[in-house]
Amino acid sequence: MRGRRNTVRRVAALGLLTLAAGGCGSSQIVDRIALVQTAGYDRAEGHIVTSLQVGEYTDKDKTKIKLLESDSTNSFDMMPQLNLETNKPIEYGQMKMMLFGRSYAEHGIGDVLKILSRDVKVQSRCLLAVSETTALEAMRATSNTDDTLFLMNMIWQNTKTANLKGQNLQQILYGYHGTGSDIFLPYITINKQHRAQLGGVALFKDDRVVAVAREAEVLYLKLLSERSREGSLLVKLRASGGSQPYLLLRVLSSHPKFKLVSAGPVPSIRIRVAMTVMIKSISETVKIENEAEAKRLERVIKRYVETGMSDFIAKCQGLRVDPIGFGDFVRTHRRGWDSVAFYEAYPSMKTEVRVSVKLLQSGIID
Amino acid sequence: MDSPKSDKFTLSPIHLFFLLYVSLVGAGLMDFQRYVSASSGQDGWIAVLAASLFVVLMIWMMYGILSRQAPPGANLVDVNRRYFGKAIGAALNVCFVVYFLWGAFVTLRFYLQVIEVWIFPEMNQWPLVICIFALLYYTVSGGIQTVAGICFWGTLSIFLFVLPQCLPVLPYLHPHNMTPVLDHSAAELFDSTRLMARQFLGCLVLMAVFPYIKEGGRSSKWSYGAAGAAAFIYILMLLLALMYFSPQQLKETVWPTLSVVSIIHVPLMQRLEYVVLNMWLLKMVSNISVGLWAACHSLKQQLRIRPRISLAGALIGFLILFYLVDDPGDTRRIISLYMKTGEYLVFAYIPIVFVISRFSGKTGTSQVGK
Structure with missing residues (x-):
C-alpha cells in the first residue's frame, strides 16, 4: 500500500521535471x-x-x-x-x-x-x-x-x-x-x-x-517640478559698457517647495526654490573679489531665475497648459478638488516665485 | 478512524502561520488595488486595515468555537454536525467542500489567465495545466505536512522576492497622492472594506486544519501573526499602487501589482514581472493545495471517501471546468460569485456558530468520527 503510493508520487515528480524541462521552448x-x-x-x-x-x-x-x-x-x-x-x-x-x-x-x-x-x-x-x-x-x-x-x-x-x-x-x-x-x-x-x-x-x-x-525654460520646468542635482544655466548679465557679459552656472542642487496661499475660486500659490549653484565660467569683465560682490551676484542670479520662472509659468497659464502639475498640488492639499473649476480659473491663478541662491565659490578668485 | 495525535500527522504551531498566510493572501493580490480604491481612492488603506481587523475578529471567533469542542471534534465537519444536526450538518459540510474546491479552482483559473495574457499569449495552456496538476497531486496526496511545506515556500517566495522589489520602485512614487487623508465618506469606506474583506475568505481553512496543530489552543498567536502579515502585504501593495499610478490611471490598470513591478529592470533581466509571475506559481500552488486538502479532508470526514480518490476526482473536475470556463468574462463571473457567496458562507457563518457555541455546553462529546 505505502510502496504503491510512493511509486505514484515518484512518477508524478519525474513527470513534473520532464515537463518543466520541456517548458524552455519559446526562445527567440x-x-x-x-x-x-x-x-x-x-x-x-x-x-x-x-x-x-x-x-x-x-x-x-x-x-x-x-x-x-x-x-x-x-x-x-x-x-x-x-x-x-x-x-x-x-x-x-x-x-x-x-x-x-x-x-x-x-x-x-x-x-x-x-x-x-x-x-x-x-x-x-x-x-x-x-x-x-x-x-x-x-x-x-x-x-x-x-x-x-x-x-x-x-x-x-x-x-x-x-x-x-x-x-x-x-x-x-x-x-x-x-x-x-x-x-x-x-x-x-x-x-x-x-x-x-x-x-x-x-x-x-x-x-x-x-x-x-x-533653452532655459527646459531647465525651469525641471527645477519647478522636481528636486534635482544637475542642470546648467546661462545667465545674461547687464552690459556695462562694451560687450554682453555672460555667466554659466551649474546647478548643484535645487529643491522646489509649493505653498497654497489660498485655494479660493482663483487659487494663489507661492513657490520657493532653493538652489545651490556653482560658476562654471564667467565673462572677464565681471569681478567677484570679495563677499559683497559675491552677494550682489547671488541677487542678480536670483532675480534672473525668478523672472525666468515667472515668465515661464505665465506662458503656461496663457496656453492653458499645466506641465508643472499645479493641479495635482492643489488636489492633494485641498479636499474636494474639482479639476474643471480649477482649470477654468487657471489662467488667472496667482503665483509668486521666490528663489534663494547659494553661490558656491569655485577654486579660484575671479 | 484516524486520530490526529501521532507526530507523523501533526504540525507545530508555527506552520499554522504559513498555512493561514497562504490562505489569506491569494491571487487577488494582483488586482485588489483597483477594486479597493474605486470608491475610497487614497483612503483605501483604511479599508484594508478595517478588513484586516475584521478578519482578526473572525479568527478570534473561530478559536472561541474550537475551544468549546472536545479535542477530536474540534474541526469544521464535526462542529457542523454537532450544532446543526446530522442532515443539515452534512449538507453544510458538502457546501463547504464545494466552496473550498471552488476557491481552489478560482485561484487556478485566475493565475493561468494572467499567465496567458502577460507572458505566453500564444501558448497552448494544457502542458502548463498538466504540470500544475501533477504538482498539486504530489503536494496534496502527501498530506497536511507536505501542504504545510509548500505553504512555507509560498510564503517565503513573496517575502523574499516581492518585498525587495519595492525599493527600485521608490523613485517613481508620488507620495503626495496619499493626501488629503479621510476625503471619503463612511459609506464609501464601508464599500471598500467589504470588497477588501472578500480577499480574506480563505480564513475558514483554520477550522479544517486546527486538529492537526499540536497544542492547538496555544497556536493563536501564529494565526494573528498570519493575519498581520497578510494585512501588511496588502497595505504595502495598495500604497505602492496608489502612489505609483494617478487615480484615474489606477482605475484603468488591470493588474496594478504587475504593472508596478514592470518598471523595474536589472542587468540581464529587463522584464522582472516575468520572474515575479513565475515565483507566483509557488504561491498559487500552495494556495490551491490548501483548498484542495481542506476539501478532500472534509469529504473524508463527512462521507468517508478516501482522500486520494476525492483528490483525483477534484482534479478531473477541474480539468473539465477548465475546459468550460475559458474566457475572461466567465472567469470574472465565477470569481465574483465566489466572493459574494463567501460573504454569507464564511462571514455570516462564523459569527452564527460562535453565538450558538456560546450558548450550548462547554464541550460537546462528538458522536462521530470515532
Missing part, C-alpha cells in the same frame, strides 16, 4: 528576428506614416541599422503593416523609444498612448519624444551612429546629467490619465550639421502639442 534568437528599438509615427496628407529602426545583428560586435517605413490609414496597425516588408518576424518587446512627428503630435497622440498602455509587451520604461521634422527624418539623422537607441540614449543622458526632465512611458501615462497636470515630451530638432539634437520640450494640452519650451 536575436539574429532571427527583427528587433525593434525605435519606432515613429508621422502624419502626411491624409495618411499615417509609421517607421521603425531595427538593429541587424548579422556580424559579430556590429550593429547595422535598418529603417523600415510604411503607409497606413490609421495608427493602429503599425506592426502588421511593417511585418509585411521584413524577412524576419518583428519583435517589439525591446522597443525603448517612440517618436512622433510634430504634425502627428499636433493631431493628438492619445490613440498611441492607449495602444502602448494596453500592450503588456511594451516596456514601462519606453521613452517618448516629439520631433520637429518627421520622425522618419529624425531617425535617419541618427543612422550613421550605429546605435539603434541613439535618441533614447540622448534623452536619457540629458535627463541624468543636464537640464531635461525626461519621463518614461509610465510617468507619461501617469500625467496623461491624471487630471491635475499636462504631459510634456522631449523635442528633437535637426541642426545645421544634420544631426538630431534636443531642441526643447514639447508642451501638450491633453494629447496635442500646443507649444515648445526652449
